[in-house]
Amino acid sequence: MQKKRILVVDDEPSISMLIEFNLKLAGYEVKCVYDGQAVFESIKQFRPALIVLDLMLPKINGLEVCQTLREQKSEIPIIMLTAMQDTSDKITGLNSGADDYMTKPFSPQELISRIKAIFRRLEKMPTMEDNGPLQIGELCIHQDQKEVTFAGNRIELTPKEFDLLLFLSKYEGKALSRKQLLHGIWDYHFLGDTRIVDVHISHLRDKIEVNARNPQYILTVRSVGYKLVSPPAPNTLHEKKETIHHT
Known part of the structure; x- marks a missing residue:
């Protein structure tokens, strides 16, 4: 070898x-x-x-x-x-x-x-067999090319931002702690310093969210960490509002 x-x-x-x-x-x-x-x-x-x-x-x-x-x-x-x-x-x-x-x-x-x-x-990175694109709302993660697009437009991410987004996508809808994210992306514990996760999440939100202050994809889970979700379609939100109004 x-x-x-x-x-x-x-x-x-x-x-x-x-x-x-x-x-x-x-x-x-x-x-x-x-x-x-x-x-x-x-x-x-x-x-x-x-x-x-x-x-x-x-x-x-x-x-x-x-x-x-x-x-x-x-x-x-x-x-x-x-x-x-x-x-x-x-x-x-x-x-x-x-x-x-x-x-x-x-x-x-x-x-x-x-x-x-x-x-x-x-x-441990995925092989080509499970390297197909992941679609979450308008967000598409092209694993084989290590590229991300939003509504068809390419988003420039650093390698570590891409790894973090991909890791979150593998557990779509599941809340992951900062320590889990540190261990999953950096593969060791950062001596208790989890702020680096918050910094990378903030950068990701700036790049993939329409409004980083009101995120629709990467949500904060209080007292836990973060999770990646597929936001509901606009018409679904409208229907829910209408139902509440008529009720």
Whole structure:
């Protein structure tokens, strides 16, 4: 079996060497680069299955690298590293398209656990046989193309937003807790920080709801979490109002 390739991007040689040593022990093939600009050429040549990306880098910082890759439709999983402890920085990193976020100093074994969790999640992705389009109201999720349309118009989602919407659609009508969503999408518990779910739900609503303040698809379930539903047709709502009026 071919070893999975991991690209490590960090401008501190001691950290890069530590990560490289432990990843190789865990059975991965590793390449290290030391600035953000080198990432793009390395992806073409090395073709990594995952990127470990430091936030503070020379030439191009990790946030810009991550955003650029996602704008280019790259779906390579990214674990972002930073010395910053602020939760808002974590959310910024994840919103830029990172799959995971770790603060320095960290245990190499924890990094390996996170990497394995991401690969497990990818292996659980649906096969082509159950990859047909899912229609929920005017929302259509094209699983095979990883695209979403609303009333026939394409909606641009980040890979993580798509995964979240797809996960909700698999449990249409069922209330899912924030912890269930964290575990289902990120495949591990975010140390109790469920705000990242709320941030992604907010972004999804901005993109798929006609009125994000009065959502019809992604509903908040008080004291639980969220659920995805198919909204009733306008004429059905009208009929209900008429019935109430005449009653």
